[in-house]
Amino acid sequence: MKTVIRNTTVADKLLFLTLIAASVAGIFFSREAMPQGPDIVITVDGKPQYTLPRDKDRLVSIPGPFGDTVVEIKDGKVRVKEAHCPNRLCEKQGWISRGAIVCLPNHIVITVGGKAGDLPRGIDAVTG
């Protein structure tokens, strides 16, 4: 271990610390800033396929390269109930009430917030 530390330069250490700090800060920000929004949008292959209201409990089955992915909405939260992708990472994320769940192998992205919560455009609410 000591050999390793002696082998690292100042720039190395600085870079490391900066990256750690930046990514940790980024995690704080993204959790705070994530919109909650009224809709759950499920995007398949980059195209929004389902826009579902959060207030209705339901199960949605989405076909994909790795079979059917079952998404469950309950009590305003959403989760991937069942997926057949190799990592099952999406299942492991559990219930979310903000942010997103991604199943890369199945090309599925589930976002909470839909349009009303679109942060980049700086909209605080939507009427209509």
Next chain:
Amino acid sequence: MQLQDKYRIAVLSAYALSLHAFESLLPTPIPWLRLGLANIITLVALVLYGFRTAMTVTLIRVILGSIFMGTFLGPSFMLSFSGGVASTAAMGLAYLTFGNIFGPVGLSLIGALFHNIAQLTLAYFLFIQRVEAVLFIAPVIVLIGTLTGVANGAVSGLLIKKLLQKDGEKIQNDKAD
């Protein structure tokens, strides 16, 4: 010298491929937690044998690796390819421009960072297309990349030192690029 280069590249690529294969056998709870072990080879190649060698090894690893896995030209290949090229290019550039300001750990961190940036960007255009989702997972990926980058860098550093001691022969740095 040509023959020696080719020989080196072949051996390095072999190492890189087997590390890559070994790594994919490891069970990971999180897919983003790729250790990137093959990057050790790339980095060692860069420092000891030059940019051209390093890039060649990376390309061979990515292309052959995906052919073996049966995912050639598929989306996972695109991600590996862009990640590998970006990280090797970034490391090469950093090494050539900044010389010894960065040690192997720093270079590995740079490589990891650009690897992740390239992959996130590509994922955005190919699959995700919702900026919020990408921005949401980006910090986590960068954090993991930073940690694995340090580990890889440390190993690379040790390897480089060992190889320099062992060989004792003249190392040719390919400054042609």
Next chain:
Amino acid sequence: MKETRHAEQRAAILLAVLLLFAVSCSKSPGVYRKTKPLMDTLVTITVVAGSDKEADAAIEKAFSVIEQFGDKIDFFKDTSELSAINRNAGVNPVKVSPETLGVIERAIYISGISDGAFDPTIGPEIKMWNFYKKIRPSDDAIRNNLSLVNYRNIIVNRDKSTVFLRRKGMLMDLGGIAKGYAADLALADLRQSGIGAGIVAAAGDIRAFGLKPDRTPWNVGIKNPRQKSDADDLMATARLSNKAVSTSGDYERYFMEDGRRYHHILDPKTGYPAGQCRSVTVISDDGIFADGFTTAVFVLGPEKGMKLVRDSGVDAVIVDKDGVIHTTPGIKKMVTFEDGH
């Protein structure tokens, strides 16, 4: 060696500064937002507060205010005050709480100034429609129930705090006005909790007060009544502070049949969906002119509706049935329209 030590000290300071930055930025006067399913829709309350605890407490309190009010005027709940009124139509006056009395009086007021274009006694008509199952009543059924629709038959006794529906079979539905009223109640409650800026959004009924921490007004998007994709979901953005916004649109609850659109905003005089507008958005200082008012303007159509808007001294954006946008002069200062509108 000394050099390395200095460099490392600098790095440590840099790290500390960065971490401090990260921590403080998530705790300084910030914008906090929570959503809860209430009143059969999603209510989102956004507040500017000093800490998440402060925000949470205020928001939860406001949510419970909305929930309690919602229970009182829930058309589908037997135990609500509204149901008691409806059950006793043609029979007895029913004693109600101040909030219920307040929203009913507001409804009567809007009905009056719009000459019945908005009418909360639309209950018997709207009850026959089901927009999810695509069910619509026959022309006869519509005609037969029309006589029950007349806001003048709502008798309110302020002193006794009672409401009486004069004719048997009358049904009051406060859906077109309740969310706005709930938003006003929530707003008052937030102010009482010491919140100085925020937004209460009950579906599309919005009350924005104060300014964001960076001293800019709130940005409220106005939905595009005929959006075709994710990209053009908004037709305009309004920059507001201390305003009430409401929208009535023919795209909220509807179904298509034989190329015709049947939507939930019925004309109280005919019993059929009003066809002159696609959407109406009203921006006013006072919540009274938001909710039920947009319904009234929608039913009245672009000309008569705009006249009512101007006479009432508020601002509006009317998208008529052909997609043409009519606005009051004051809109220009507050609203920016997207390209193509």
